[in-house]
Amino acid sequence: MPEHTRIAVIGGGMAGCAAARELTAAGKEVVLFESADGLGGRARSWRRPEIEPEVGINLMCASMYSTMWGMIREYGLEGELEKISSNLLVSDGTVVAPLPSDSIPALLRYRHVRLRDRLAFLYSSMREMMVNGRTGRIDLFDPERLADFDDGTTATEYGRSLMSHRGFDYMLRSQIEGFWNFDCDGVSVSHARAMLATMGGAEFFVFREGMQVLAERNAADARVLLRHEVSEVRLEHGRVVVSAQGEGGEAGGEFDAVVVAVxxxxxAKVVASLPREAVGDRMRDYLEGQEYEPALSMSYLVDADALPPETHIMAGGAEDPPIRNMITYPRRVRGADGTVRDRLLVFAYPGRAVTRRLLGRGPEEQYATVTPLLSRLWPGFPRDPEPFQVAERPYGFPIPSPGRYRASVAATRDQRPPVVFAGDHFSSPTTEAAMRSGIRAARGILGTS
Incomplete structure (x- = not known):
């Protein structure tokens, strides 16, 4: 491409900012359009000055995120990370049992399922790690390698071929649905197998200032236009024209190429008017057919001894529960009088049906509905917790349905500049996969892929 190529990036999430980093590093002029008032997309955290650290909802950085860790080291952000416990408790009504990921003896003592299921889970995990994970045959963040296992089987079918129904529902299902909230009955076997091959023994961290600090560093050399919503991308006389609405009115301009990372x-709506030679039918069908599981995070402050600290509590079983999981973080909270108390900040995530019913309803109704349900997951949950913050994400998690990875690979193989796409929907719903997708899209424009 020409030496002074001007490229638009639509979307300031982890994929778009990773693409911007790749393009600006190659000497390209990049204009990044983001509809929100800050970067980070779904990885962006809210802030409240009365808590220490003041960052709230925060996606995790895992030890196997190689791309993300490379950037963390390059930017010298190691000191921004806070390691969190991998404590995992699974609830069966009134009984809660630990399900460890880093201790085989403790795993073999897991009380919700029979020993035969525990052994089957352990054997299957070790086999996936040794045969497929360590050899690189499967990769949770690489759609090409996920596609090789995407034979139309669901995660549920796969899990129940390894162990009893209860064994699957209280071990593998609990972990997949607890982290992502989508239904294993409609998720590709590739996702389940890659998770087994990848997650064993992983360590987890959060950014003290929020994961958006990484997005901001990646986009530092681009021209960033916040509060600019793109309405259309079209071609005119061989140039890409981006139409956007900003606070000052119409915005946008002409570019040589565009990365669509939303x-x-x-x-699909943004590129609807483009001709078929710019965006082929496979890509259009793929974009239009991708479904998402929305996410709703309800946070509370409770006394420091009300729940186990630094713990992920998940609902077991096959049913969609009213509360899917809780995560507890110790925080210091400064009151109006200046006094500081040790509290727990508890994030509660409703199940799929409750989440869909409450989206857009307003905090008062959301808290009135969710708060009485919390004791169903943790029977000893305080009766009068202090509501703290609500975070809604209508596009929470792209659902990796059976056949989705094969469709992803076919669609991306067909795409060519000047219009390319990026996002975690091409792979797994993780920030690592999103960034890798953004880098691949940028390299497709640069001709270095």
């Missing part, structure tokens, strides 16, 4: 349904 949720798939939004991407």
């Amino acid at each position: 949720p798939a349904p939004i991407a």
Whole structure:
């Protein structure tokens, strides 16, 4: 491409900012359009000055995120990370049992399922790690390698071929649905197998200032236009024209190429007027067909001894529970009088049906509905917790349905500049996969992929 190529990036999430980093490093002029008032997309955290650290909802950085860790070291952000416990408790109504990921003896003592299921889970995990994970045959963040295992089987079918129904529902299902909230009955076997091959023994961290600090560093050399919503991408006389609405009115301009790094349904609308030679039918069908599981995070402050600290509490079983999981973080909270108390900040995530019913309803109704349900997951949950913050994500998690990875690979193989796409919907719903997708899209424009 020409030496002074001007490129637009639509979307300031982890994929778009990773693409911007790759493009600006190659000497390209990059204009990044983001509809929100800050970067980070779904990885962006809210802030409240009365808590220490003041960052709230925060996606995790895992030890196997190689791309992310490379950037953390390059930017010298190691000191921004706070290691969190991998404590995992699974609830069966009134009984809660630990399900460790880093201790085989403790795993073999897991009380919700029979010993035969525990052994089957351990054997399957070790086999996936040794045969497919360590050899690189499967990769949770690489759609090409996920596609090789995407034979139309669901995660549920795979899990129940290894162990009893209860064994699957209280071990593998609990972990997949607890982290992502989508239904294993409609998720590709590739996702389950890659998770087994990848997650064993992983360590987890959060950014003290929020994961958006990484997005901001990646986009530092681009021209960033916040509060600019793109309505259309079209071609005129061989140039890409981006139409956007900003606070000052119409915005946008002409570019040599564009990276579209927004949720798939939004991407499909933005490029709808482009000719088939710019965006082929496979990509259009893929974008229009991608479904998402929305996410709703309800946070509370409770006394420091009300729940176990630094713990992920998940609902077991096959049913969609009213509360899917809780995560507890110790925080210091400064009151109006200046006094500081040790509290627990508890994030509660409703199940799928409750989440969909409450989206857009307003905090008062959301808290009134969710608070009485919390004791169903943790029977001893305080009766009068202090509501703290609500975070809604209508496009929470792209659902990796059976056949989705094969469709992803076919669609991306067809795409060519000047219009390319990026996002975690092409791979797994993780920040690592999103960034890798953004880098691949940028390299497709640069001709270095």
